[in-house]
Every structure is written in structure tokens, then in C-alpha cells.
Amino acid sequence: MTVHDKSIREIRINPIIPSESVLVATARGMRPKKAEAPAPRDTRAHVETCPFCKGNESMTPPAILTRPEHGDWALRIVENLYPVLDDDVSNPNFNFGLQQTIDGYGRHEVMIDHLHHGIALHEMDVSHLHMLFSAYRDRMLQLYRSNERLKYVMVFKNFGPAAGGSIPHTHSQIIATPVVPHNVQTEIEHSHHHLTKYGKCIFCTLIDEALTFEATIYDRDSGEIRRRIDVGQYIIERGKHFVAVKPFASRFEWEVQIFPLVHRSDFLQSSPEELQDLGQVLQRTMARLDAVLGGVQYNYFLHSIPHGDRYQQYSGSYHWHMEICPRTSIPTGFELGSGLFVNTISPEFAAAKLRDVVL
Numbered sequence: 001m002t003v004h005d006k007s008i009r010e011i012r013i014n015p016i017i018p019s020e021s022v023l024v025a026t027a028r029g030m031r032p033k034k035a036e037a038p039a040p041r042d043t044r045a046h047v048e049t050c051p052f053c054k055g056n057e058s059m060t061p062p063a064i065l066t067r068p069e070h071g072d073w074a075l076r077i078v079e080n081l082y083p084v085l086d087d088d089v090s091n092p093n094f095n096f097g098l099q100q101t102i103d104g105y106g107r108h109e110v111m112i113d114h115l116h117h118g119i120a121l122h123e124m125d126v127s128h129l130h131m132l133f134s135a136y137r138d139r140m141l142q143l144y145r146s147n148e149r150l151k152y153v154m155v156f157k158n159f160g161p162a163a164g165g166s167i168p169h170t171h172s173q174i175i176a177t178p179v180v181p182h183n184v185q186t187e188i189e190h191s192h193h194h195l196t197k198y199g200k201c202i203f204c205t206l207i208d209e210a211l212t213f214e215a216t217i218y219d220r221d222s223g224e225i226r227r228r229i230d231v232g233q234y235i236i237e238r239g240k241h242f243v244a245v246k247p248f249a250s251r252f253e254w255e256v257q258i259f260p261l262v263h264r265s266d267f268l269q270s271s272p273e274e275l276q277d278l279g280q281v282l283q284r285t286m287a288r289l290d291a292v293l294g295g296v297q298y299n300y301f302l303h304s305i306p307h308g309d310r311y312q313q314y315s316g317s318y319h320w321h322m323e324i325c326p327r328t329s330i331p332t333g334f335e336l337g338s339g340l341f342v343n344t345i346s347p348e349f350a351a352a353k354l355r356d357v358v359l
């Protein structure tokens with residue numbers, strides 16, 4: 001039996017960033033932006049001319065960090081040859097009228113995630129993913145400690161041409177900036193507001209709702225059932241310490257977010273056991289996405305509390321997480337012009353499809 005997506009046309013408000021809403025419109029007519037099949041990704045194991053492949057280490061700047069620390073490397077971090085931010089900046093802050101700038105001071109590094117050139121994340125061992133996330137953690141900590149002008153360290157990955165991955169060898173990027181990115185700042189402010197008002201972390205509430213919420217929503221006029229929310233409807237994967245959730249107001253059709261189950265604001269405080277579990281939950285989530293999409297190309301990034309005294313006060317209200325955004329369509333003029341994301345697959349249907357994958 002083919003499962004069909006229910007017909008929905010409604011605007012959903014992102015509970016964490018209320019200024020960001022999503023038009024969920026599953027009607028066929030709302031699907032003009034479907035990109036043609038994306039360029040296939042490079043799946044080769046080794047490429048002679050690739051600067052990130054084994055044996056070509058001299059083609060990159062020297063390693064800043066390698067794992068394991070001794071012997072043959074399984075992953076390594078190097079400086080980005082074309083950094084968007086750099087630590088020698090000649091112009092001091094320049095401000096004139098409405099032209100306010102902060103100098104582009106910062107760091108931009110590349111982590112070569114694996115020896116295998118074109119390996120997908122779900123094909124990596126859980127122990128390798130554990131090492132990968134430990135390396136993110138270690139390098140983030142080093143960067144925060146290296147210079148107090150660095151206010152935020154963002155770790156992200158672009159995988160596949162559809163996600164802007166310009167170098168085909170699997171890699172992540174680490175960018176340290178002198179400002180806290182707007183998205184993180186908005187999440188911090190709104191979750192703080194929520195805690196002040198309701199006495200609870202909004203992310204914890206969201207996880208609780210995803211795990212146990214059960215409700216029937218009736219139409220105000222006719223009294224007919226508009227929507228039934230089932231137990232666990234938005235859960236994709238659950239480990240001992242982490243849960244993968246399909247957001248109710250997903251911006252991207254196949255977007256999934258991963259949260260620690262216990263309240264924790266800072267990714268850097270994750271224990272080895274937790275990172276092992278994160279590796280497992282992430283691997284299984286990516287395998288589901290890959291199976292449903294027939295090869296997933298995506299961006300993912302970590303959102304964790306910024307370091308510095310000013311942010312201590314938010315440790316009770318902010319909850320670190322990982323956002324995974326598979327790229328299956330390109331934004332239209334309507335989306336760019338309005339800031340309203342259009343999602344043509346209902347999050348409930350997408351969650352059911354992902355859960356149905358047999359691993």
C-alpha cells in the first residue's frame with residue numbers, strides 16, 4: 001500500500017525562533033521548486049589528485065590536530081587555504097553612519113573527516129563518529145581558550161554538491177568568529193524568555209512533547225477533528241542519551257534535529273559515553289535519510305552555548321543541539337523575498353517515512 005501525505009496548508013511558527021515560520025503546503029501545485037536530480041556525489045575511496053587523500057598531506061597546510069594523535073591519521077584538522085575569516089586583519093573597526101563593521105578576525109579550519117575520500121556518514125563506524133565528535137569538542141575548546149576575542153566556534157559540514165560541498169573529499173569546517181551568530185543569539189534570547197515565563201527549558205519541553213504528547217485538535221467552527229497528534233509522532237531515533245526529532249515546523253522537507261535527552265547547554269561538556277551514543281543516533285538517522293532520499297546531500301551544524309561570562313546566565317535555558325538539513329530543493333524568490341520557508345512534505349509524513357526504514 002502506498003502511503004500518501006495528508007493534504008495540509010498551514011503556517012507553522014518555529015517555537016524556538018518565532019520570527020521564523022514555515023508554510024507547510026503539501027498540495028501538488030505548491031511544488032514548483034523541486035530541483036532536478038542533484039549532481040551525484042563522488043563515492044571513490046581514493047583520488048590521486050585530491051589534497052585531502054592519504055599520501056597528499058604536503059598539499060595542505062600542516063595539521064593542527066590529528067586523531068589518533070600518533071601513527072597513521074584517521075582524521076586531521078588543517079587551516080583552510082581560502083579562509084572567510086583570518087587572524088591577521090589590517091583594518092581596525094570601521095564605522096560610519098549606517099556602515100557599521102567589525103573586523104573579520106577569526107579562524108577558519110577544515111577537518112578531513114575520514115581517510116576514505118567519498119564515504120558517507122552512515123557508512124562510518126560508530127567508533128569513528130565518536131572520534132570525530134571528540135575532535136570537534138577538543139578543537140572547539142582549544143579555540144575558545146586561544147583568544148578571548150573569539151566569541152563563537154561553529155562546526156558544520158556540507159556534504160555533496162547540492163549542499164555546497166566544494167571539495168568532494170568528506171570534511172567538516174570549523175569557523176571561529178568575533179560575534180555570536182544571529183541564529184544562535186535569537187535561540188538564546190527566546191529560550192531565556194521562555195524559561196523566565198514558564199520556568200522550563202523550551203528545548204526540554206519540546207523533547208517531552210515529542211516523546212509523550214497526545215492531543216486532538218478540533219476545528220473551531222465545525223467541531224470536526226483537524227489533526228490528531230500521536231505519541232512519538234516526531235521521533236526518528238532514540239538512544240540512551242540522545243534523541244533525533246523531526247521538527248513540527250521544519251524548514252527543510254527532511255530536516256532532523258538531535259538533542260541530548262538530559263538538559264545540557266554546552267556540547268563541550270559531553271562525556272565520552274555520550275559522544276559514543278551521539279555517533280550511534282547520528283549514524284542511524286543518516287542511514288534513514290539516505291535510504292529514503294536515495295543518497296542524502298546535506299548541511300549539518302552544532303548549536304551550543306557561546307563561551308564567556310556573559311553567557312553563563314543562559315546555561316539553564318539553552319540546550320545544545322545538532323541541526324541536519326538535507327538539501328532536496330532550492331529556495332524560490334518567494335522564500336528569499338518573504339523569509340517564509342515553504343515545505344511541501346508534511347513533517348508528520350516525513351517522520352513516518354524515516355521511521356519505516358528497516359535498518
Ligand SMILES: [Zn+2]
Nearest residue numbers: 050053117169
Ligand atoms: Zn580525497
Ligand SMILES: [Zn+2]
Nearest residue numbers: 201204263319
Ligand atoms: Zn533543556
Ligand SMILES: [Zn+2]
Nearest residue numbers: 187303321323
Ligand atoms: Zn539551533
